[in-house]
Amino acid sequence: AGPCDIYSSGNTPCVAAHSTTRALFDAYTGSLYQVTRGSDGASANISPLSAGGVANAAAQDRFCTGTTCLISIIYDQSGHGNHLTQAQAGYWKGPDVNGADNLASAIGAPVTLNGQKAYGVFMSPGTGYRNNAASGTALGDAAEGMYAVLDGTHYNDGCCFDYGNAEVSSTDTGNGHMEAIYFGNNTQFGGFGTGNGPWVMADLENGLFSGQSPGNNPANPSITERFVTAAVKGEPNQWAIRGGNSASGPLSTFYSGIRPTVWGYNPMSKEGSIILGIGGDNSNGAQGTFYEGVMTTGYPSDATENAVQANIVAAGYAVTSLTSGPALTVGSSISMQVTTPGYTTRFIAHTGTTVNTQVVSSSSPTALKQQASWIVHPGFANSDCFSFESKDTPGNFIQHSNFGLIIAPNNRVKSFLEDSTFCPQSGLNGQGNSIRSWSYPTRFFRHYDNVLYIASNGGVLTFDNPNSFNNDVSFLIGTSFA
Ligand code: AHR
Ligand code: AHR
Numbered sequence: 319a320g321p322c323d324i325y326s327s328g329n330t331p332c333v334a335a336h337s338t339t340r341a342l343f344d345a346y347t348g349s350l351y352q353v354t355r356g357s358d359g360a361s362a363n364i365s366p367l368s369a370g371g372v373a374n375a376a377a378q379d380r381f382c383t384g385t386t387c388l389i390s391i392i393y394d395q396s397g398h399g400n401h402l403t404q405a406q407a408g409y410w411k412g413p414d415v416n417g418a419d420n421l422a423s424a425i426g427a428p429v430t431l432n433g434q435k436a437y438g439v440f441m442s443p444g445t446g447y448r449n450n451a452a453s454g455t456a457l458g459d460a461a462e463g464m465y466a467v468l469d470g471t472h473y474n475d476g477c478c479f480d481y482g483n484a485e486v487s488s489t490d491t492g493n494g495h496m497e498a499i500y501f502g503n504n505t506q507f508g509g510f511g512t513g514n515g516p517w518v519m520a521d522l523e524n525g526l527f528s529g530q531s532p533g534n535n536p537a538n539p540s541i542t543e544r545f546v547t548a549a550v551k552g553e554p555n556q557w558a559i560r561g562g563n564s565a566s567g568p569l570s571t572f573y574s575g576i577r578p579t580v581w582g583y584n585p586m587s588k589e590g591s592i593i594l595g596i597g598g599d600n601s602n603g604a605q606g607t608f609y610e611g612v613m614t615t616g617y618p619s620d621a622t623e624n625a626v627q628a629n630i631v632a633a634g635y636a637v638t639s640l641t642s643g644p645a646l647t648v649g650s651s652i653s654m655q656v657t658t659p660g661y662t663t664r665f666i667a668h669t670g671t672t673v674n675t676q677v678v679s680s681s682s683p684t685a686l687k688q689q690a691s692w693i694v695h696p697g698f699a700n701s702d703c704f705s706f707e708s709k710d711t712p713g714n715f716i717q718h719s720n721f722g723l724i725i726a727p728n729n730r731v732k733s734f735l736e737d738s739t740f741c742p743q744s745g746l747n748g749q750g751n752s753i754r755s756w757s758y759p760t761r762f763f764r765h766y767d768n769v770l771y772i773a774s775n776g777g778v779l780t781f782d783n784p785n786s787f788n789n790d791v792s793f794l795i796g797t798s799f800a
Contacts, residue, residue, distance in 0.1 A: 320344045320370055321465075321612060321626045322396065328622030330463055330614040333454035334592055335395040336402060337373075337610030339429065339436035340633060342395050344370040349393045353378055353424045356775030356784065357385035363393075367434070375435040378424060384746060384788070386775040387424035388760065389439055392447060392594070396612075398454045400592055405446035408488025408600025412444055415778060419446030419595075419602050425743075426759030427469065427607045432634035438469070438609040439594070442758045443476055445605075446596035450486045455592065455613055456497070459585035461553035463618035466499050466611030467564045467630055470546040473502040473516040474732075476603030480521045481611050482550065484598040486591045493582025495589055496523040496598045497557075499548045501541075501606055511538030511572070518548040518561040518572065522583055523598050529559070529573040532580060538572040545609075545635045547627055552577075553617040555584055560620075562627055564609075564635050569627045571620070605757070609635065640702045643744035643751045644795060646694050651709060651798040653678070653690055656765055657749045658789040665690040666763070666770060666793065668708060673716055673723035673770040678799055685710070687799035692716070698728070698735035703756050705738045709800060716740070718755055721779060723763065723770035745792035752791045762791040 322332035322343045335342040338351045349363035350373050362381045367374050378387065394400035407417025414420050426440025439447075456462035466481045473479060482498025485491050503515030509528035511517040517538055519526045529535025538559065545564035551557060558574035577584035592613065596602050610630075618626075646652070654666040656675055664675035667690035678690045688710035695715075697703030706716040714725040717738040728734060739756035740763070746752045753763040755772045764773035766781040773791065776784040 319629070320346070321629050324625045324629060325612065325614050325618060325622060328618055330616035330618040330622060332396045332612045333398050333615050334400040334452065334613040336392045336594070336612070337395070338389065338392060338439055339609050340372045340431055341366040341370045342610060342612060346370060346395050348395065351389055351393060352391035353381060353387040354390040355382055355385050355387045356787070361390060372431045372434040373436045375437055378437065382424060384748065386760065388421040389424050390421055392439065400449050400452045400455070402447035402449055402592060402594050405448035405593070405596055405600060406488070409490060410600045410602060412446060412600065412602050413778065419600070420444045420760070423759035428638050428640060429609065430636045430638045435638060438607050440472065440607045440759055441479070441595040441605055443474070443603050443605050446600065446602050447594040448488070448591065448596065450488065450591040452590055452592045454615060455483055455590040456588050456615065457590045458588060459554050460588065461617040462497065463549070463551035463614040463616070463623070464499060464612060465547060465549040465623065465626060467609040467635065468501050468546050468548055469607035470516065470541045470543045472605060472607045474605045475502060475504045476605065477504060477506065477601040478502070478521055478526065478597035479595055479604035479606035480597060481594050481608060482521070482592070482613060483588050484591050484593040485589045488600045490523060490599040491589070492587065493524050493580070494522060494586045496521050497550065497552050497586060497588050498593060499550045500526050501546070501548055502604055508532035510534055511540065512536055513540035516541050518546070518559055520550045520557070520559055521597065522578070527578060530575055531578060535573060544637065547630055549623055551617050552586060556617070560623060564630050566631055569623060640700060640741040641743060643742055646704055646742055646795060648694050648696055650694050652692050652694060653796045653798045654692065655794040655796060657745065657747060657792045657794060658765070658786060661765070664765070664768065666692070668725050671724045671726065673725060675765045675768045675770070680799065682799065684800060691798035691800045697739035697741070697756060699739035699756050703739050703741035706740070709798065718758070718772045721761065721772050723772065747788040747792040749792050750794035753793065763793065764790045766790065
């Protein structure tokens with residue numbers, strides 16, 4: 319049985335079931351998600367390999383060969399039609415056209431489920447999905463439950479990496495108008511647990527609750543697992559937060575009891591829309607990774623949730639490689655040569671803190687050769703990827719900042735470590751490597767007017783220009799000049 323078969327047996331059926339990794343009903347054979355590719359704007363639906371099975375990641379890989387792909391729809395498997403699509407502008411505006419949020423890369427979160435490859439939804443700040451016309455989800459003080467499987471190592475303190483029930487207007491309509499899972503280390507909205515986070519909390523609007531009251535709940539632990547199951551449920555004057563390791567063991571209860579006593583949260587005023595990766599008012603500063611999740615009608619019993627957790631563990635989530643193409647060697651000193659016709663005498667270099675391309679050859683001055691030489695390190699945020707140290711400016715690494723590439727000293731701050739981690743893959747034009755940002759996987763090293771950016775294949779920024787994209791993001795890695 320799948321998670322939603324288990325919820326049905328417990329008389330709390332799924333009214334929304336979202337996953338890019340697997341079917342959540344034993345009998346489900348329909349589409350899991352849709353990808354849209356950069357080369358021609360065409361879309362394809364990705365389905366499970368068999369009824370109830372793992373997503374056909376190979377079909378995505380084939381469809382996206384030699385180009386980029388975004389996850390454009392996450393289908394609802396419950397039959398309620400509660401699909402998630404690109405979140406449109408709310409009180410807060412996203413970075414895309416007309417204030418919409420961005421769509422996620424289709425390749426930012428590869429995993430295996432019992433050895434079979436699948437992709438999660440890796441959401442950078444600015445990314446969001448939503449359905450403001452959902453049907454069957456809880457309204458007012460009605461009972462519901464929800465869980466999500468997330469990446470416990472991908473989070474931040476922005477508002478708000480959520481999955482669950484929110485406002486239909488994409489604006490803050492007051493306390494108690496949301497009931498969603500929150501994951502991250504935000505402390506700005508009152509709630510926190512032990513340690514420095516991240517924590518599984520509940521976003522109840524104008525408040526992230528770690529337990530009964532705003533503020534600290536010592537029973538709510540910092541999460542250290544790579545894969546985390548997060549669960550929130552609520553019914554009249556009763557609610558709970560539970561969590562556990564999606565790869566092994568049971569769920570623990572971090573809170574179960576009465577509603578907050580602060581005004582507005584009892585009774586609740588749930589509105590029934592569905593959000594992923596954003597706050598109720600389209601706050602879009604958070605990051606996180608979503609693999610699967612559901613919302614139910616009715617308050618699931620702990621026993622039902624425990625059976626769902628066992629099902630998740632049995633699905634066998636595990637990490638897999640983030641890189642492909644010609645291999646890079648940690649400790650080596652490399653050059654990165656442009657492959658765009660007309661520019662192939664150029665190599666990635668730096669002038670001051672600006673990363674750019676310059677014409678370099680064996681007869682160039684030593685100083686220029688050194689400016690175009692980079693030492694390969696294990697990626698600071700993920701050791702499957704890489705960080706690049708400037709040969710002539712030791713201790714300074716290539717980092718993206720406002721989507722431009724600079725060299726900057728390693729200050730060991732979480733955001734620096736993430737923004738200086740890059741994952742090479744096979745070059746999009748068939749040559750060498752394309753070097754993807756770990757933290758913004760829709761974006762790749764790109765030369766544009768001979769300056770380096772992390773660019774997406776189409777988008778609102780000048781250097782996102784799709785013309786010449788594949789060539790501009792493909793570089794030949796060689797032995798350094800100096
Ligand atoms: O409750 C925290 C956040 O506050 C909500 O997600 C958002 O709608 C509001 O800004
Ligand atoms: O960086 C040089 C060129 O500038 C790129 O090939 C092109 O996309 C941009 O116009």
